[in-house]
Structures are given as structure tokens and as C-alpha cells.
Amino acid sequence: MNETMIQYFHWYIEEGGILWKQAEKEADYLEELGITSVWFPPAYKAAGGKHSVGYDTYDLFDLGEFDQKDTVATKYGTKEDYLNAIKALKERNIKIIVDIVLNHKGGGDELETFKVVKVDEEDRDKIISDEFDIQSYTKFNFPGRNKKYSDFEWNFTCFSGVDYAEGMDSHIYKIKSEYGDGWEEMIDDEKGNYDYLMFNDIEHRNPHVREELNHWAKWYFDQTDFDGVRLDAVKHISYEFYKEWLTMLRSNTGKNIFAVGEYWAPGRLPLLQKYIAFTEGCMSLFDSSLHHNFHNASVEGNTYDLRRIFDETLTKEDPLHSVTLVDNHDTQPLQDLEAPVETWFKPLAYAMILLRQDGYPCVFYPDLYGAHYVDKDREGNDQEIFLDKVDGIEELLKARKYHAYGEQRDFFEDANCLGWVREGDEEHSGCAVVLSNKDAYEKPMEMGERYIGKVFYDLLGRTENKVTIDENGWGTFPVPAGNVSVWIAE
Known part of the structure; x- marks a missing residue:
């Protein structure tokens, strides 16, 4: 049977703890459409509590079980709801892909004092201050969980940089670290070194951190029996870390866990190929180059030469490592990487990812269900967004299930x-x-x-x-x- 993934959320998914319950109810429908795996959003407690999409990770061990950040449930529901949804999907042979956010942590519990230098935000290798002390929320002791599942406490030695200093302007502050003078090694020189993205940047060279993240991965698997991982922001994480982490995960679980990384580099296929080479093919990547072509084709209309649609894409050059998509939560309107595929072109784009032999297609939640939300644009004005269900999406999915062979x-x-x-x-x-x-x-x-x-x-x-x-x-x-x-x- 053809494999088909769905990204079962978007940035503005409704709050109130309903997503897990909805997924449980929709299990039969997803199976009928030929969905074989569901990518769920980050399921652990975030700094933003019940309002957070989940990428501002606070406590990896809190899947909606403990009263932390003013809530027990996450935006999507309680741990019980989450496990019920997983059970319902797995009973229908639908695999579970969990969202893994190991680049940074937010919402620390206590201030600590430590030494930093300021770096140039456009060239993070360039130091622009002498060494000095700051206070920042780098102590994570998770009082609401009270050491259940893990007694590990995070402190400033677990991080390589922060963007918050008590009483000072927001800036990127490089922490004086015993694990290396500079940032961790990246495969590209964007912004000098793009290790630092946001919040408290995790120091993956710290062996205690790596040990804790390996322990957590096995714990998470034991709780949920997940089948795959979607790895957030791999552009900003040491490629050496994920090679080790995935090897340990597969060894500790005895399961060939599927992995897809988010390395967003539209129109820069050589970077995606370089990352796959550096990580020795241990994960697939989302084909951001193909998405880039879809976006351009939809905007340019009949002046676009469709014969070029697969040029410079991972799907064409390395289909076994390509996860294809038409849109996602970062490219949808009003998000940072906004580059949505125009409505008229979406049925064409879905035909190209669902009904051809190359790539592992991922359907975006609003394209199956529609979406409606209000947020501010870059000028600070409210914008009301309506995303229509893609015309013919169910038929296209069923065509993949029954005929695209x-x-x-x-x-x-x-x-x-x-x-x-x-x-x-x-x-x-x-x-x-x-x-x-x-x-x-x-x-x-x-x-x-x-x-x-x-x-x-x-x-x-x-x-x-x-x-x-x-x-x-x-x-x-x-x-x-x-x-x-x-x-x-x-």
C-alpha cells in the first residue's frame, strides 16, 4: 500500500484541548482516505501553556499530565486524550509520527547568573562585547512534575546561548561554555553560524544533556509506541547529535524508527543533499525546494514552464530521502516563512505528490479540513484568513490508495x-x-x-x-x- 502522511495540525488550530479527541474520532475517516501515518504537533508542555503550538518547549516529560504553566492539558488535550488518539489510530494500522523539538527550551523556572559575550545577530561568530555577567531563566527544575520520570535539572551549562538577560535588551548572548568556545558546527555559514535560533539554545556537546535526551526518547517511545519522528529545526542543531540520537533511539527501541528532518532551504537543493550526506542518510528531509517550485508555479500562472517543476528538487535527485508537501504550518499565511501555494494550483500540486512514484507525500491539515483564523500581519494589522479545503483532495487521496501503482x-x-x-x-x-x-x-x-x-x-x-x-x-x-x-x- 502507498504510504501517505498527514500533518494533523496547523499554526492556528483551535484551542481548548480538542485536537487529540478529534483525531480519535477521525481515525476511521483517515483510514478510509488511505492515510498511513499521522504527524502530531509537539505533545509536551510548552512555555506558553495551553495557548502554545508547542515549539517553545518547556518540559519534555509532561504530555499533559502535570499542573505546570497554569494548566494540566496542553493546547491539544491531556495525556490520556493523547494516548487514546494514538491507540485508535494504531488499531487502524495508522503509524504515529511525533514532533521532536530538541533545539531549545523556554519558560525556565529560576534565574541564574553566568558569563556571556554579545554576538552580532547577522554574524554569530563575531563577538561585539567583552565578557560580562547576566541573569537569565536557565534553571529548569519542573516543580509541578516533582522529579517523576526524571530527576535531571537543566542549568546554564546545558545551553550555549540565550536571548534574554534580566534588565537588559533582548539580544543573542553566547554563554561561556566548558564544551567549546564557539557555537556547535553547522554545515552552512548562514548568519556566520546558525546554531542559535531562539530561547535557551541547547548545548548538545554537554554529555549529560545527550544522556538525558537519549533517556527521554526511550521513555517517550515506551509511553506512546510511536513509529516515526519529525525533527524540528535541524538546520540549527549539530548534525553529529542527530546521528547519535537516532542510532540510540533505534537501538533502544529495537524498531527502525522513521525520521524526517525540517531543514528549510527553499531553492537550495545542494544544502539538503549536503545535510543528508553529513548525517549519513539517517533521516529524510522535507523537500523545501519542491514546495518553492509549487509556490512559484502558482504565482506565475500560465507563464510557468511546468516541465521545470521537479528541477532542483530532492524528489527528483534523491526520492528515497524526500518527504513532499504542498504547504505546512510555517508557510501558511501570516507565518514567518509565508509562501502559500495559491488555491487554484493546489489540486495540481497534490496530484504531483500523491499520484507519482517518487517521494513520501504529506497532506496539510487545512487542505483536508479547511481553516479560518485571524492574526496580525508584518505591519501589525489584523488579517482574517480563510483556507479552503482543496477541491478534490479526498478523491486524489483515494486515487493514491487504489490506483497510483x-x-x-x-x-x-x-x-x-x-x-x-x-x-x-x-x-x-x-x-x-x-x-x-x-x-x-x-x-x-x-x-x-x-x-x-x-x-x-x-x-x-x-x-x-x-x-x-x-x-x-x-x-x-x-x-x-x-x-x-x-x-x-x-
């Missing part, structure tokens, strides 16, 4: 109209896909001898006409202007 033949000769066929296999009948970013087209394509005389119809209902495969195994498949049609045999 077997040999793939591409018909990419036209700049404004792409087509391909999947021949099918012993268990599945195939499909023919045609998409256009300009006019209505009719594309001749070869389905193969097994389909001679078979009648095909458009699963998406874009075209009422039917196509009969001729004596040579060919058919001429129409598509409306600026749209996609998926043809399957009656």
Missing part, C-alpha cells in the same frame, strides 16, 4: 500541460493524470496493452466525457483549463 510513464513535452500514467499492478488498476496551468488540453498517452478497449472516466468529475483505450493501448485524455483530471478505468 506500477510503472510510471511521463508525457512532459508541453510547457503548460503535464501528463503521466501509472500502469497499475496485479492488485491495483492504474490511472492517467493530466494537468494544465493554461488552456484546456487533450493529451495522448499510452496506458498499455492490458487496457485495450477499457473505458476511462475522470474520477474528479472535471470532465463528463469518457475515454476508450485504442487497439495500441493509447487514449487521448482531456483536462479543463488550469485544472487536473485523474482518469481511471470503469
Whole structure:
């Protein structure tokens, strides 16, 4: 069966502890659509408590169980709700992918005093002050949990930098560390060294920290029996750390845990390839280059040459390490990496990730359910956002589940109209896909001898006409202007 992931949240998901319960109720629906794995948001207590999306991690061991940050439940619900949702999905053979945030911690419990230097925010290797003392919230003793599951206490030696100093301006302060004078080694020289991202930056060279994070990973697995991990902000974390951490996780669990990293570098394929090489292929990456192409194609309209859509993408160059997506919580409107794919193009983009043989597709929650929210734009003005459910998304998912199998033949000769066929296999009948970013087209394509005389119809209902495969195994498949049609045999 084809693997299909869903990112089961977005940045503005409703508060009130309902997401875990909703996932439990939706398990049958997701199975019916052919979803084989669910990527859940960070499930542990964050500095922002019940209002937080979860990326300002506070206590990794609190899955909505302890009264901390003014709440027991997280934004998504209680630990009991979370485990119930996991159980319901696993009973339907849907895998669980958990969101792992090990770059930073926020919401420390106590102030500590320690030595720092200021660094240039645009070149973090450049020191712009003498050494001096600051106070910052780097002591984490988790009083609400009272040492259950772990008695490890985090202090300033567990961090390499902070952006908060009591009584001073917000800035990046490099902590004087016994584990190295500079930042940890990165694969790129963006901002001099992009180890530091936000809050209290975890010092992965500290052996006590690594031991605790290995212990926590095994504990988390024992609690939830997860099948995969989505690794946040890997651009800002030592590549050596994740090689070790994933090796330990797979060894300690006896399970070949799937891993996908978020290394966001739109249009910079060589960086993604370099990261995969440096981490020795221990994880896949989201194909930010393909997303970049989808965004550009949707904005440029019929001037975009669709034959270039897979150029300079991980999906084309290293499909086994590519997780494909159309949008995510960082690219959605009003977020930091805002670059949404235009509504008209989304059915085309989903056809390209769901119905082709390369890459592991990930569906974004609002594209299946829709979304509505209000937030401030960069100028500080309120903006009301409506994200529509993608037209035909359920049919596209079912086409992947039942028809997108077997040999793939591409018909990419036209700049404004792409087509391909999947021949099918012993268990599945195939499909023919045609998409256009300009006019209505009719594309001749070869389905193969097994389909001679078979009648095909458009699963998406874009075209009422039917196509009969001729004596040579060919058919001429129409598509409306600026749209996609998926043809399957009656």
C-alpha cells in the first residue's frame, strides 16, 4: 500500500484541548482516505501553556499530565486524550509520527547568573562585547512534575546561548561554555553560524544533556509506541547529535524508527543533499525546494514552464530521502516563512505528490479540513484568513490508495500541460493524470496493452466525457483549463 502522511495540525488550530479527541474520532475517516501515518504537533508542555503550538518547549516529560504553566492539558488535550488518539489510530494500522523539538527550551523556572559575550545577530561568530555577567531563566527544575520520570535539572551549562538577560535588551548572548568556545558546527555559514535560533539554545556537546535526551526518547517511545519522528529545526542543531540520537533511539527501541528532518532551504537543493550526506542518510528531509517550485508555479500562472517543476528538487535527485508537501504550518499565511501555494494550483500540486512514484507525500491539515483564523500581519494589522479545503483532495487521496501503482510513464513535452500514467499492478488498476496551468488540453498517452478497449472516466468529475483505450493501448485524455483530471478505468 502507498504510504501517505498527514500533518494533523496547523499554526492556528483551535484551542481548548480538542485536537487529540478529534483525531480519535477521525481515525476511521483517515483510514478510509488511505492515510498511513499521522504527524502530531509537539505533545509536551510548552512555555506558553495551553495557548502554545508547542515549539517553545518547556518540559519534555509532561504530555499533559502535570499542573505546570497554569494548566494540566496542553493546547491539544491531556495525556490520556493523547494516548487514546494514538491507540485508535494504531488499531487502524495508522503509524504515529511525533514532533521532536530538541533545539531549545523556554519558560525556565529560576534565574541564574553566568558569563556571556554579545554576538552580532547577522554574524554569530563575531563577538561585539567583552565578557560580562547576566541573569537569565536557565534553571529548569519542573516543580509541578516533582522529579517523576526524571530527576535531571537543566542549568546554564546545558545551553550555549540565550536571548534574554534580566534588565537588559533582548539580544543573542553566547554563554561561556566548558564544551567549546564557539557555537556547535553547522554545515552552512548562514548568519556566520546558525546554531542559535531562539530561547535557551541547547548545548548538545554537554554529555549529560545527550544522556538525558537519549533517556527521554526511550521513555517517550515506551509511553506512546510511536513509529516515526519529525525533527524540528535541524538546520540549527549539530548534525553529529542527530546521528547519535537516532542510532540510540533505534537501538533502544529495537524498531527502525522513521525520521524526517525540517531543514528549510527553499531553492537550495545542494544544502539538503549536503545535510543528508553529513548525517549519513539517517533521516529524510522535507523537500523545501519542491514546495518553492509549487509556490512559484502558482504565482506565475500560465507563464510557468511546468516541465521545470521537479528541477532542483530532492524528489527528483534523491526520492528515497524526500518527504513532499504542498504547504505546512510555517508557510501558511501570516507565518514567518509565508509562501502559500495559491488555491487554484493546489489540486495540481497534490496530484504531483500523491499520484507519482517518487517521494513520501504529506497532506496539510487545512487542505483536508479547511481553516479560518485571524492574526496580525508584518505591519501589525489584523488579517482574517480563510483556507479552503482543496477541491478534490479526498478523491486524489483515494486515487493514491487504489490506483497510483506500477510503472510510471511521463508525457512532459508541453510547457503548460503535464501528463503521466501509472500502469497499475496485479492488485491495483492504474490511472492517467493530466494537468494544465493554461488552456484546456487533450493529451495522448499510452496506458498499455492490458487496457485495450477499457473505458476511462475522470474520477474528479472535471470532465463528463469518457475515454476508450485504442487497439495500441493509447487514449487521448482531456483536462479543463488550469485544472487536473485523474482518469481511471470503469
